[in-house]
Amino acid sequence: MIKNAFVIISLIFIFSCSDRKIVTKNDDPNNNTNEIQISGAFALYPMVVKWAEEFKKENPEVRIDISGGGAGKGMTDVISSIVDLGMVSRELHKEEIKKGAYSITVAKDAVVATINENNPGLDHIKKIGLKKEVASKLWNNTISYWNQIDKSSKNNYPIRIYTRADACGAAETWAAWINKKQEDLEGIAVYGDPGVASAVQKDKFAIGFNNIAYVYDLKSQKPYKGLAILPIDINNNGIIDKDENFYDDLKMLLKAVSEKKYPSPPARNLYIITKGKPAKPIVIKFLKFILSKGQKYTLENGYVALSEEDRKEELKKIN
Numbered sequence: 616m617i618k619n620a621f622v623i624i625s626l627i628f629i630f631s632c633s634d635r636k637i638v639t640k641n642d643d644p645n646n647n648t649n650e651i652q653i654s655g656a657f658a659l660y661p662m663v664v665k666w667a668e669e670f671k672k673e674n675p676e677v678r679i680d681i682s683g684g685g686a687g688k689g690m691t692d693v694i695s696s697i698v699d700l701g702m703v704s705r706e707l708h709k710e711e712i713k714k715g716a717y718s719i720t721v722a723k724d725a726v727v728a729t730i731n732e733n734n735p736g737l738d739h740i741k742k743i744g745l746k747k748e749v750a751s752k753l754w755n756n757t758i759s760y761w762n763q764i765d766k767s768s769k770n771n772y773p774i775r776i777y778t779r780a781d782a783c784g785a786a787e788t789w790a791a792w793i794n795k796k797q798e799d800l801e802g803i804a805v806y807g808d809p810g811v812a813s814a815v816q817k818d819k820f821a822i823g824f825n826n827i828a829y830v831y832d833l834k835s836q837k838p839y840k841g842l843a844i845l846p847i848d849i850n851n852n853g854i855i856d857k858d859e860n861f862y863d864d865l866k867m868l869l870k871a872v873s874e875k876k877y878p879s880p881p882a883r884n885l886y887i888i889t890k891g892k893p894a895k896p897i898v899i900k901f902l903k904f905i906l907s908k909g910q911k912y913t914l915e916n917g918y919v920a921l922s923e924e925d926r927k928e929e930l931k932k933i934n
Contacts, residue, residue: 655689
């Protein structure tokens, strides 16, 4: 009798489960709710927060949850259907596209080399700038002292290189500029954009890289206290020429990015990713807002707006 009872209970369990299925965001029967889950790149985080704030003024019933964690997390979360939208600050990989990653360009920005403003040789370093080949050696730990960068320098003090510990667009973009991948970058690994900025602020011998949103104070338009920008020697002539010197304030740098005077990479497009073409009505509405009214908030928040032509092309991906 006990054996028969066990069989009956087992059959009841099997039949009761047979009509169930695992629910994800893509097949959730409540997929038409007014909630949007977003995660991903630190680079886009401040801008998406602003877009969400403005969007909710027109749509107070909407709930938008936003978390950072890096571009890698945003991509993983979207592909796994954990979130509706992923913030990604690098180009998509082929394998990600095969898994359903669908990209919409929403803005532009750049990654810049950062040094401590109390660096003993700051004035001279800013005059000679950073050559691509020197950057490659720095993040390969083959240069350890400042006078190895500039043979004429008498400053024989150490260099401490900082990189990112998390999978992120900033590191991948910076690595792409010197023909490397993020995993090739050597140095003291720090988590997140705020982490690298803080590390450089505290270390007068530091060199790191940051998204510009974490370097410049939006109110003053100047770099945050403790940070300075190491200019890129674009023409590789060993000196920062007048047309290469556009780092004094945020608007100057954004103009250089917009006019493509600052090289790309480390300038780059910023993306919002969905799994497949967006279908959730509130997500579509939010994306259309970003590509229309939302673009007017880019400059004041440290980003470059899309051109009218680019904006129309991205809207076609949603319609």
